[in-house]
Amino acid sequence: xxxxxxxxxxxxxxxxxxxxxxxxxxxxxxxxNLIEAPKISTVIxxxxxxxxxxxxLYEKFPNAEYTFCDLSDRMLLMxxxxxxxxxxxxxxxxxxxxxxxxxxxxxxxxCVQWFDDIPKFVKxxxxxxxxxxxxxxxxxxxxxxxxxxxxxxxxxxxxxxxxLNSMGEVKKFKTKSYSxxxxxxxxxxxxxxxxxxxxxxxxxQPAVKILTKSPIILDYEILFVRV
Ligand SMILES: C[S@@+](CC[C@H](N)C(=O)[O-])C[C@H]1O[C@@H](n2cnc3c(N)ncnc32)[C@H](O)[C@@H]1O
Numbered sequence: 001x002x003x004x005x006x007x008x009x010x011x012x013x014x015x016x017x018x019x020x021x022x023x024x025x026x027x028x029x030x031x032x033n034l035i036e037a038p039k040i041s042t043v044i045x046x047x048x049x050x051x052x053x054x055x056x057l058y059e060k061f062p063n064a065e066y067t068f069c070d071l072s073d074r075m076l077l078m079x080x081x082x083x084x085x086x087x088x089x090x091x092x093x094x095x096x097x098x099x100x101x102x103x104x105x106x107x108x109x110x111c112v113q114w115f116d117d118i119p120k121f122v123k124x125x126x127x128x129x130x131x132x133x134x135x136x137x138x139x140x141x142x143x144x145x146x147x148x149x150x151x152x153x154x155x156x157x158x159x160x161x162x163x164l165n166s167m168g169e170v171k172k173f174k175t176k177s178y179s180x181x182x183x184x185x186x187x188x189x190x191x192x193x194x195x196x197x198x199x200x201x202x203x204x205q206p207a208v209k210i211l212t213k214s215p216i217i218l219d220y221e222i223l224f225v226r227v
Contacts, residue, residue: 003093006114007071010049013196014074017050020194023178023220027135028053028109030176032060034226035105037131040064042103044129046094047071047111051079051087057107058084067103069094095121099128108134110222113157119166122227126168133226136163138175140221148185148216160223172226179219188216 010017031053040061045054048068057064066087070076073091080087090097094108095115106129112118113136125132137157146152164170182188192198 003071009198010070010196011072011074013194014050014072014078016194017075017078017196018052020191021050021052023180024049024110024195025052025056026178027176027222027224028056030174030222030224031107031109031133031135032056034133034172034174034224035060035107035131036171036226037105040104042101043067043105043107044069044090044099044101044103045079046106046108046125046134047114048079049075049109049111051082053107053109054079054083054087064104067101069097094125099125101128103129104131105129106132108132110135110137113137118158118163122167126227131226133224135222135224138163138221138223140177140219142219143221144179144217144219145188163223164225167225167227170225170227174224175221176224177219177221179217182214182216182218184214185216188218191218 042065043057044067046069048054048070051068054066054068067090068076068079068087069090069092071093076089076091080089106125112121112134115121118136122132139157139159141157142155160175164173182191
């Protein structure tokens with residue numbers, strides 16, 4: 001996956017992300033509730049974005065030491081400005097970065113779907129943390145949205161089964177669905193631009209006709225995992 005494109009897309013959305021991150025915030029809430037470790041002194045938030053997951057965590061673990069990790073320096077800046085205490089910063093591609101420290105908890109909310117190899121990353125980060133919780137988009141995401149096109153775009157999000165079977169021991173998982181309704185296709189495009197998550201199609205698409213004018217439902221299917 002082209003990390004430079006992912007980075008520039010999220011960097012240009014750093015200031016608008018919070019105004020549209022409703023689903024991401026609901027997902028943060030679910031993910032934080034999946035944590036089991038009772039005592040957490042050190043946390044790394046991978047793909048921290050503007051820091052909303054860490055803010056949610058801070059309510060539970062205000063005394064922990066926080067490390068923010070993201071590809072985008074502008075996202076990291078937003079996260080540091082908002083956070084009530086000083087956090088360590090790692091600006092990197094978490095997939096290729098050699099983590100040096102160990103953490104009681106690693107958390108990644110709606111970030112790993114941008115990775116090339118999720119199971120490989122899970123194996124790597126597990127060597128550096130006591131507990132890892134993450135959420136990611138599943139193959140059923142955007143199925144209603146895809147129906148809006150005569151030639152539907154294709155995305156390569158994995159099925160829950162494929163992903164869970166390709167990892168080592170999974171301690172707990174759950175799935176949840178969310179949806180947003182938009183007036184028209186332009187509103188969907190604006191939403192993605194503000195979020196920085198321009199939807200990637202896995203193949204070059206021929207020109208497509210939009211079949212549905214309104215409303216357009218954007219449906220998310222999210223997997224939450226603790227390993
Ligand atoms: C959808 S946002 C989620 C942000 C945040 N976790 C939240 O819940 O609001 C995804 C974030 O992951 C970051 N990201 C994507 N690929 C990454 C990678 N390979 N390494 C580090 N961060 C990455 C993006 O820059 C972006 O800030």
